[in-house]
Every structure is written in structure tokens, then in C-alpha cells.
Amino acid sequence: DAKTTQPNSMESNEEEPVHLPCNHSTISGTDYIHWYRQLPSQGPEYVIHGLTSNVNNRMASLAIAEDRKSSTLILHRATLRDAAVYYCILRAHNAGNMLTFGGGTRLMVKP
């Protein structure tokens, strides 16, 4: 799987939007962009994924750059419960079975 680059940490205020960036300049045409998050003392949790178009679900929105070399996870109104490590991962359509989690971004939410 191609490599992604994320900031180590970010801070946000409660009830404000949060934009978590991810760079993936070596992405290939068949790579899906996945986001997972991991709350303290829990297993990772699927958030959202997309291929080319922007995606929305009940948890977040995923904005994908036109050249697909970067993407942004958008939490529309951060809550204290959103404090977690967020992982951006690329998965090829014919990927093997190793979902590789990098360092991720630690999001801190201030009341």
C-alpha cells in the first residue's frame, strides 16, 4: 500500500469543525482512501472511505482533491468524544490483507 503523511497532532474546540489532512502523493488509480479512528483503550473504528468523489456519512465527510494526492477528513462539529487518533490509509482494489496503520493524527478537543 502507498504511503500517507499526516500531522502528528491537532487541536480543536468543541462544537467547531475539524479538518484533518492527509497527503498521499504516490496514490495509484485503484487505491481507495480509508479513514479509521482509535479512541483511548479501544480498537480502531471505521470512519469513512472513498475513491474519487467526496463522501458523506453520519460520522464525517471525506473531501478528495481532484488529483487525489491529498484528502481531508471533516468532522462538522467536534465533540469531546471525537478525541482520538485518526488514521488515513490507502487500500488498493487488489490489496493483500495487510491494512497498514501509520502514526495517524492525535486529535485533541478542548471544551
Add this chain to the structure above:
Amino acid sequence: DAGITQSPRHKVTETGTPVTLRCHQTENHRYMYWYRQDPGHGLRLIHYSYGVKDTDKGEVSDGYSVSRSKTEDFLLTLESATSSQTSVYFCAISESRGGNEKLFFGSGTQLSVL
């Protein structure tokens, strides 16, 4: 939430003893995975299964074995535990495999080998 149960949640054992961790799912998903998470290494795949009695090695399989005799259960065995196997172990399941899959994770097992 996906129906995944890991047991035990915490385990302390001594070097050289065998240990078995259990993952149980109620989703009838075909694929099951065992990962370990260590500081500085993220999550690393140990073994995975793509069906009953069908398993394969992952990135860090040495010292571990797995079995899957039923769709719902995936067992991870440390034949002779070592201190380097102290870690948090996560089980995951997915309905499909490849770029469009979604993995659902259990809550983890904290294993300490003394």
C-alpha cells in the same frame, strides 16, 4: 456496533507458557484478522482467515498460530509466550477483502508476559 467479542480482555502470564486468545463474531463475516499494536509500530497483522480452516500468515506471524473451526470463532495461540509478545491484540472482521472493505475491530486483549 459489529458483534465482535475478544476474550480475555486482560491476561498476565509467564514466559514459556501457552496462551490462547479468542475472537468471536456474530456477523457471519468471512474474513477475520489478528493484529497486535505496539508503541511506535502501529497495528501489524499477525494472521488472517478467509474461511473455515483457511488461514494465512501476516506480517509478524512467528511465534503465533491460529485456528478457525467455525465461521464465528478465530483463535490465536502463542505456543510458548515470550516477553516480546507483550502487546495489545486486536481481532478484526470484514465481509469482503480489497480496496472497498470495511474492517470492524474488537476491543482488544492486553497481554503481559512476565
